[in-house]
Amino acid sequence: MNTKETLEPVESEEAPPIIGENLPRPEGIRKVCGTALYADDLKFDSCLFGRTVRSPAPRGRVRHIAFGEGIPWDEFVIVLPDDIPGENAVTLIEKSQPFLATSVRHIGEPVALIAHHDRALLNKALKAITVEIDEEPAIFSIEEALEGKEIQYGRDNIFKEYRITRGKLEEAFSEADHVLEGVYETGAQEQLYIEPQGVIARADPKGEVTIWGSIQCPFYVQKALAPLFALSPEKVRVIQTETGGGFGGKEEYPNLLSGHAALLSYRAGGAVVRMIYDRREDLFVTPKRHPSRTRIKSAFRKDGTFLGLEVDFVLDGGAYPTLSSTVLSRGILHSFGPYRIPHADLRARVVFTNSTPYGAFRGFGAPQSIFALELHLDRVAHELGLDPAELRRRNFVKKGDTFPTGQVIKEEIDLALLMDTALKKADYARKRKAYEEENRKNPRVKRGISLSVFFHGSGFTGSGEVMLGSKAAVRLLKDGSVEVLSANVEFGQGTNAMFTQITAAILGIPPEWVRIHQPDTAVVPNSGPTVASRTTMIVGRLVERAARRLRERVLEEGGLSQGYTGEEFRETAKRLAAREEFREEAQYVPPPDVHWDEQRYQGEAYSGYSWSCDVADVEVDMTTFQAEVKHFVSVVECGTVVNPIIAAGQIEGGIAQSIGYALYEDVHTERGVMVNNQYTNYIIPTTADIPSIEVSFIRFPLCNYGPFAAKGIGELPADGPAPAVAAAVAHALGYRYINKIPLLPERIAAVVLEEEETAA
């Protein structure tokens, strides 16, 4: 079926009208009416509840697990590491953490599993278990890891390191009029999907495993569970249930949780086992956004010309490799921003600590490095006496320019237009001046406004998509409707509507005749994980190509002629579907001019980028030191917008989440674990704290590889708000820069009060 195929860039205004329409979400009604079935809603005739026995210590060997008195232990299903039939390690990029540890590396690490049909008794039993550990010294910070204390991974506690160089950085510094150094830090952040992690498992000891669950990547779970049970992958069936949010948090953790539930089921002779975390357990043990520390040194001419950039980007990876190497990769590949930089030396490392492993979260490393660069540029502008917008304008990349990775920009991008559109909507120039005057007169309230400009690459980094080789399919159903088969899940971001619109557009049928098959590894082809802003641009294109093939076959085999009506298509489809399985598939083909050198970290890191400018307008109450965002503008260029309302909603949500990252959300850790693991104490902003957010889209002349020239937007809004907000707070505070987020009132107070004391 796969004849040699070349992928053409899409350069068109010819998209049918349904592309760009606000099609209501196909799953919207059932979600609003409460009939959508989430994992915890699934009914089984009988089932056991499972729970996890966890390490109380951050490092050491498990000496003994004591099952206390007063519990009828013989009624319980218990799994210990020795009971594991296959390999005791989660298979991800490399072998990551054990499913059950005998030597632990972080507090909360699973060491045993128990199950019972009585939930209350189960919880009581869990309290009666004591885990005894021969404790060893542990490390909890990036600094300790880099100092080489308590080496626990490789030779130096470094999971992964990358280096990107271009030009001669020494020349930049010797030529420079202005050199500035800075260190920028970001904290961990919790995804806080509304539905906690949860899976249900049935592992028949005869060799079939089925998982139902709240998951982003069904085939990842399959890949992780096959070696655990020493089965071939097709013996593991993974069915995604309606998923209440993910934001990256359900990319990797479901592998571990599914393994746990399946092990209990296996041990119970194939009984159904439910493992649904409550919020406290979820916050306590699941991966969060990597904390970061970035050192930047920049070289500029006094007219604002960017000469050179040195970046030392470090992430805290926590106790296991998990996805950290790819998070690091995306981080460093977004660390240089949309600027022309002739000389660059970019270094990235992710280190081991005895903390709960950090993992995927919307943005995936980019929010951390972009925070550092964009806030740094605000400082540079201030020191050079330039407006921060002006400094950027003088350095934007244009068609024909080259990134430090050697990637040449081939699109007709106009970042000045993008930025100016945002500045105008935000009334930036007037406000920036007016606030400075008002702030001089008003000691109680200080106002500030600033911006960020950034990009986000769609799809897997480098040759990742080639290695995935994703497939998606479209088939005719007996009632004449058309079904899309992919492994990409709907978890609030609009996958179902987007696939429906693309399919309806290609086939020329009403969207009501398009169905989306629930991701189920036994039925759908592996179209890859639902991550990396790839679903629209990469998988959407596969669906589009599969639909085109289906259309050609329907025309040919059904005797349908061009210009058919929807009704004619449907009648033909019924006829064809009655005869045999009528299905067409498309597999990923890399664009012809995209190459990636994994060794040198050079080439086309991404085949498409979305671009954006954010403007944050803030107020700081000097009585309480609380910063609030009063207005927010975001202008986005993501090619064709398939569904404007869903797209704008996704951007607004991302901005709200990122305002949380910038000002409110503080993962408070003690000995490597989150201790404010409750809604009450992990503060995310509510609608009362989020300002009006104005989102608009502009379009550069289209030329990319997405379906109808659409690009990804999932992660883009996680990248820009934090530095824009931090820069606006600095502006409000009279250019007092605080280089660490979240900008909690306590942190702002410490800076302001210290200055007041020095002044007095």
Added chain:
Amino acid sequence: MPEASLLDFSVFNPRRLDEALSLLAEEENVVPLAGGTDLMVTLETGNLSPCRFLNLMGIAEFQEPFSWCDGKLRMSPLCSYRDTRIDKDVATRYPLLVRAAREVGVLAIQSRGTWAGNIVNASPAADGVPVLMVYDAEVELRSTSGTRTVPLCDFYRGYKEMDRASDELVTGIILPPPPEDRIEYFRKVAPRRLQAITKVLLTGYLLRSDDRIEDCRIVLGSVAPFTLRARETESILRGSVLDSETIKAARAALQGEISPIDDIRSTAMYRRNVAERLLDEFLLSASPESH
């Protein structure tokens, strides 16, 4: 992670007050339960020891949320934040009750949570207690052996320590009419606008004739082991001319009275500074120049 199991709890459902008082006197380990908004949280976090709840929601004598008597407001132990928040008379006579009620949790919590529950939960971060103290509320306590009242300002003795015997039930909260022409102040500082636990709270009133302070109340939350009436600061202010010297002295007195701590929600340094700034904001807003 410790976790309470529902197997460890049971509930009494008395219909009359005397039944409830007898149960409280005779049975072991009984915990009164009204709205349950605090107990729900401690149960969920596994921090609630096994006990027997005494559900007050069905008691006939408590069904009227509040009543007026001799110009005084009398709240039943089941009076919720919502009951006072939506009442025009309460809003006119005791505006701070409404302001505080609006900042407790969110609407669902305000409908369920009670003022009396807020008193006996004895959290230093209580949002209801401070305004009750500003209005000189008295707590009525009843047991099988009798009834007594205690000024709320004297009710707390230490962290979660109260002048309440284990067989006593709070049966009412009584508020005298506050003085006319007072200038009131209320500000809750929390990590976000809604559904948040207080980091620092300052509320009070000030009665001024010309530029002299006749009387005042200053009450703070989250800066001491219990809701704190700042008597030293009040005594500095009472009788003084409201000028920058007095404000400076009051700020210094306040620093001597409060004892904030570092915890999961904020820092002692922050609470100390913000408490003082709130006092400053209050006193400036009550100064002759701003009126």
